[in-house]
Amino acid sequence: MREEDLKQRLRARNLRITPNRLDLLTAVDRFVGAIPHTKLQADLASMDRVTLYRTINSLLEGGLIHRASANEQETYYALCEDACLADAHQHQHIHFKCENCSKIYCLPLQQDLHLNTGGFKVKAFEILASGQCEACASQEK
Amino acid sequence: MREEDLKQRLRARNLRITPNRLDLLTAVDRFVGAIPHTKLQADLASMDRVTLYRTINSLLEGGLIHRASANEQETYYALCEDACLADAHQHQHIHFKCENCSKIYCLPLQQDLHLNTGGFKVKAFEILASGQCEACASQEK
DNA sequence: TAACTAATGCAACATTGTTGCATTTAGAGA
DNA sequence: TCTCTAAATGCAACAATGTTGCATTAGTTA
Numbered sequence: 001m002r003e004e005d006l007k008q009r010l011r012a013r014n015l016r017i018t019p020n021r022l023d024l025l026t027a028v029d030r031f032v033g034a035i036p037h038t039k040l041q042a043d044l045a046s047m048d049r050v051t052l053y054r055t056i057n058s059l060l061e062g063g064l065i066h067r068a069s070a071n072e073q074e075t076y077y078a079l080c081e082d083a084c085l086a087d088a089h090q091h092q093h094i095h096f097k098c099e100n101c102s103k104i105y106c107l108p109l110q111q112d113l114h115l116n117t118g119g120f121k122v123k124a125f126e127i128l129a130s131g132q133c134e135a136c137a138s139q140e141k
Numbered sequence: 142m143r144e145e146d147l148k149q150r151l152r153a154r155n156l157r158i159t160p161n162r163l164d165l166l167t168a169v170d171r172f173v174g175a176i177p178h179t180k181l182q183a184d185l186a187s188m189d190r191v192t193l194y195r196t197i198n199s200l201l202e203g204g205l206i207h208r209a210s211a212n213e214q215e216t217y218y219a220l221c222e223d224a225c226l227a228d229a230h231q232h233q234h235i236h237f238k239c240e241n242c243s244k245i246y247c248l249p250l251q252q253d254l255h256l257n258t259g260g261f262k263v264k265a266f267e268i269l270a271s272g273q274c275e276a277c278a279s280q281e282k
Numbered sequence: 283t284a285a286c287t288a289a290t291g292c293a294a295c296a297t298t299g300t301t302g303c304a305t306t307t308a309g310a311g312a
Numbered sequence: 313t314c315t316c317t318a319a320a321t322g323c324a325a326c327a328a329t330g331t332t333g334c335a336t337t338a339g340t341t342a
Binding site: 069094096099105107108109110111113114115117118119120121122123124125126127128129130131132133134135137138 | 210235237240246248249250251252254255256258259260261262263264265266267268269270271272273274275276278279
Binding site for chain 4: 157188189190191195196199
């Protein structure tokens with residue numbers, strides 16, 4: 001994604017355009033799949049550790065990135081779709097973790113889900129899946 | 142659940158029957174929904190903090206309890222079904238977090254899911270949902 | 283360019299989870 | 313029931329992860 005696009009997204013959310021934010025967005029954007037926090041910290045080593053946390057928070061609140069929780073311990077982040085609103089992420093997708101290469105991917109959901117059970121009213125959901133990713137599966141052939 | 146049943150489950154997995162393990166299982170069993178780690182620590186305050194972690198681990202590995210991850214920060218635990226095997230949990234259910242009372246429930250999944258997308262082979266999945274639980278929904282009437 | 287507010291960096295702290303080691307205890311066998 | 317051994321426990325120390333306060337710097341608007 002071009003830097004101007006990233007800037008545009010920041011402007012659209014009334015977030016100031018700073019080098020840190022652009023660096024962070026670029027790192028998230030360039031990474032194939034969702035990027036783990038440790039990887040962000042390594043890529044952005046010159047950024048203060050605390051600033052990294054706060055920058056992530058701002059972008060989460062602004063709806064530019066979202067958490068792609070998959071593993072218990074590590075946290076992953078990915079860019080949001082254009083359509084995502086700040087506090088109402090519309091992610092009808094699956095967070096998929098490859099057992100082989102450990103990458104996290106956001107896959108589209110190809111099916112309508114009917115999750116309401118008994119008196120429980122489901123308003124939002126997330127699917128965490130694991131298995132073998134496209135790249136690893138094709139290598140085995 | 143009767144204490145004898147809990148003991149039986151421990152025996153079935155070749156896990157020694159200790160007061161700590163019984164206390165932990167009882168706490169998990171009694172709690173409505175999945176119990177958060179902080180609540181376990183509070184309920185079992187006399188148990189060493191480290192022992193709590195290790196006891197949880199033993200029971201996880203033994204397949205007597207499972208993680209019901211839902212929230213980003215806190216970890217939740219619930220008793221497994223009888224059918225669960227040690228390292229191949231068969232949880233075709235939804236981990237549901239009530240937005241109102243914050244409880245975590247394990248709900249059955251009422252639909253077959255077809256998650257395979259492109260070359261991605263899904264081997265296991267978990268669904269995290271949020272909304273309004275039965276109890277909170279009925280109170281609003 | 284000036285002024286205001288948000289963002290940053292640093293220090294300190296809080297929480298969560300882990301490791302090593304000495305001691306105690308559950309369970310198997312004599 | 314007693315003895316023995318490995319597993320479980322408690323404690324201390326450490327490691328990783330995330331948070332708060334505060335002084336300084338930098339983006340944005342007029």
